[in-house]
Amino acid sequence: MPVKIRLQRHGKKGKPFYWIVAADARSKRDGKYLEKLGVYNPNTNPATVELDVDGAVKWLHNGAQPTDTARAILSYKGALLKHHLDGGIKKGALTEAQAEAKFNAWLEEKTAKIQSKTEGLSKADSEARAKALEAEKAVNKARIAAAAPVVEEAVEEVAEASPEVTLESVADETAAEEVVAEASPEAEETEAPKTEE
Template identity: 70%
Template sequence: MPVKIRLQRHGKKGKPFYWIVAADVRAKRDGKFLEKLGIYNPNTNPATIELDVDSSVKWLQNGAQPTDTAKAILSYRGVLLKHHLLGGVRKGALTEEQAEEKFNAWVEEKTGKIASKVEGLDQEKEAAKAEALKAEKEVNEKRAQAAAEAALPEAPEGDEAAAEEAPSVEAEASKEEE
């Protein structure tokens, strides 16, 4: 029975969420599968990928063929590297300890890259939030200044009677509002 490692779509319209599964090639896209290997959520930044590496390697060793997208995900998580290293162990080029050491070193390097990307995204988000707050404060200051200017009546200089009358008009207006 030919087996493919592929994505099985879940989620709602416009918000896809995928299961990474090993399935018979004759089965429907979202139909029956042999084993669930992990999940892939492209809605987050960076995309969330949870994958059972050992099961994925087992299926690759048994001859399962990944689809293009699944192959990219497996490569991103190091499944193809581990499969390659285990092939070297079978041929006698490496020992299991050396292969495991190389794989763990690669995983730590990859984790560091992902962490730095997340940190960079957090910094960008904080900078954007600070910029928006600054712009909002400027707009509020302009509004307050415009309201203060509108509240002061324009009286010609030297006309003290008009200046004395203006506060009483404001007092009457505030009494009416209450």
Template identity: 65%
Template sequence: MPVKIRLQRHGKKGKPFYWIVAADARAKRDGKFLEKLGIYNPNTNPATIEINVDNSVTWLNNGAQPTDTARAILSYKGVLLKHHLLGGVRKGALTEEQAEEKFNAWLAEKEKSVASKVSGLDQVKADAKAKALAAEKEVNEKRALAAAEAEVPEEIVESEIIVEEAATEVVEEAATEAPVVEAPVVEAPAAEAPVAEEPVVEAEAEEKAPEAPKEKK
């Protein structure tokens, strides 16, 4: 019976996670399986992978063939390396102690690499959080400044209105209290009648007229 080591899909739509199973190659992808070997959750960063190394090596030794995705996961967790080392032990190239020592050294190095990656991700998250807080603080400061600027003109307008009303009241009071001064009436002078000049010519004529002759007795 051909056996496949493959992924079996679980989870809800948009957020799947997988079981790593050994199943009959003729079975449906999400159907019955022979053994559950681990889990794979790609929704986390880094992805969460838990696998039973020894059982997986046993299935590989028995001829199980992993799919491409399953092979990448098995390689990441050191299953393929241990399978290779045990092959060297069977051939007499290595002792079991040497194979175990090599595998443990690889695991230690792998854990350091994963820890470094997780630390880097944590630093990135911390930086992103700090930037988000700084941006939020800047936005809040701008809002407060805008609110303050919006309040100041209202106060100025109110004070100007009050000053204008007070000035209007003062003008009205002054106009009410001030005495009314009547303008003096100036009579226009009467026109003088023109004086007729006596005719000079007639007077001169009268002076030059001869006296009438006296009658003789």
């Protein structure tokens, strides 16, 4: 029975979520599998990969062939490196301590790269948000500056008509009118003239 290490699709349409499984090569893509080795979520940035490295190495020792995507995932998590180092131990080129030290050094370097990538992404996201906020503030200032001459002209016209009116009293009156209009839309409907029958 030829065994493949491959992806089994789950999730909803447009949001795939995969299980990494060891399955018979003749079984369906989402069908029966021999062992679940991990999960792969490409929807996050960077992609989330959880893998049982020892289980994957056990299947690789037994002759399981990974698909192209599964091979990339196994390489990303270090399962192929561990399989390679185990081959060196069997041939006598390495001791177990040396192989373990090499694997741990590689793992630390890989986690550092992933950490720096996530920090870079979060920094870029915060910078983009700050730029968007500054652009919004600039637009608001431009709107206020464009509206200021219109308000001043209205105040001057009213002041010419009655000198005791100030800018604050006009602003208070317009605010009061807006509050009354918002508070009682039914009152406007009821004030409509009634026709006699």
